[in-house]
Amino acid sequence: MEKYSPYMTFTKEEWAKLRFNTPMTLTKEEINELQGVNEQLSMAVVSNVYLPLTRLINxxxxxxxxxxxxxxxxxxxxxxxxxxxxxxxxxVAAGKSTAARIIQALLSKWPNHPKVEIITTDGYLYPNAVLESKGLMNKKGFPESYNTKALVDCLAKLKSGAKEVRVPVYSHLQYDILPGQYKIINKPDIVIVEGINVLQTPKLEGNTLPSIFVSDFFDLSIYVDANETDLLRWYVERFKKLRGTAFNDPNSYFKRYANLSDEEAVKTATSIWNNINQINLKKNIEPTKNRADIILKKELDHEITTINLRKL
Structure with a gap:
């Protein structure tokens, strides 16, 4: 980071020392279940990066x-x-969901906050029918594709101490909101709100800005960072792997991609990245990075090499 940066910067080796005597509470089998489609999480990464992180959060x-x-x-x-x-x-493809699951699993082992829930912002995407009527299907994941007001209302209820909050359910298989289905959040100790849009600042509504936006409700914010070349590679690799799994399901929205050759899959995934995800990254996601309290920088095989911690 720059000389007068608001962050303290740690190498992975320096950060690992901050674990002190925090015990490892996850088994290798549990870690394997938590990792993503395209990630190979080692016990060392969890011990040296995520354990110190969750010790700090605790x-x-x-x-x-x-x-x-x-x-x-x-x-x-x-x-x-x-x-x-x-x-x-x-x-997209940075490994946010895996990071959220690992943090959730580790934090839930601490006795003073055992109930940890994850809310993904996918549940607050407008249904496909609404996106199609607005001409936004090719901008799914852009700020305008979310019902941000509903997400803000959810977080406001949580922070007001509501006993029970309903969260809409999104199906990655069907690529749509599941109508009438909800996840019930009941008096959690910790809530992790995971999504590409959670640190984005509000857009003008008419000539005014909304008075409240999503990050106002955060006690702590984390950004999973990576070079675009790595993000594209991870996205393409994941797309190729999904041909033999989720895309193969007859109910999958993406079943048309299941039989693509390697060459066709690379071409298709790269086109999707260049025409949608890259634009969203540059315009809406990456500019929010320095609003985070903690930045986890990834290299190559999803290895976290640098941790930036905002100074208090």
């Missing part, structure tokens, strides 16, 4: 809980504790 959460107790003492009341909310952003 310290932040403990401090937040202590502040809650102090506030109750000052007010002379016993108020309900609200969830600690973590935003997790990054490009």
């Amino acid at each position: 310290l932040y959460i403990t401090a937040s809980q202590q502040l809650h107790t102090v506030s109750d003492t000052f007010l002379g009341k016993n108020t309900s504790k609200v969830p600690y909310i973590i935003g997790l952003a990054g490009s």
Whole structure:
């Protein structure tokens, strides 16, 4: 980072030392179940990167809980504790979902916050029928393709201490919202909000900006960063692998891609990247990187090599 950067920068070796005596609470088998389609997560990466990260998050959460107790003492009341909310952003193919699952699994092992939930912003995409009527199917994942108001309402309910919050369910197989289906979030200790758009600043509505936007509800934000050449390679590799799995399902929205040759798959995936994902990355996602409290920089085989931590 630059000399006068708001971040402290750590190599993976320096960061690993900050684990101290935090115990490894996941088995190799559990880690294998948590990794993504195109990622090979090693025990070393979890031990040296994610354990120190979740140790730091636990310290932040403990401090937040202590502040809650102090506030109750000052007010002379016993108020309900609200969830600690973590935003997790990054490009398509960066490995956000895997990072969210690993962080969730590790944080849930700590005794002071065992209930950790993940909300993916995919659930707040407009249904395909709405996107088609608005001419936005080729901009799925762009800010305008999300029902941001509904996501903000969800986070507002969580931060107000609502006992139960319903989250829409998105099917990657059907590439659409599942009508009438919801995930129930019930009094969580921690909520991880994962999605490409979570750190994006609001767009003008008429001549005014919305007064509240998604990241206002975050207690901590993380950005999973990578070079575009690596992101494209990971995207193409994942696309090729999905031909033999999800794309092969007769109910898959992408079944037309199941029988593509390697050459055709590379050409198709690269075209999708160049015409949709790259534009979204450059215009809407990458500019939000320096709004994050923590930046995890990946290289080559999804290895996290640098960690940037915002100074307090």
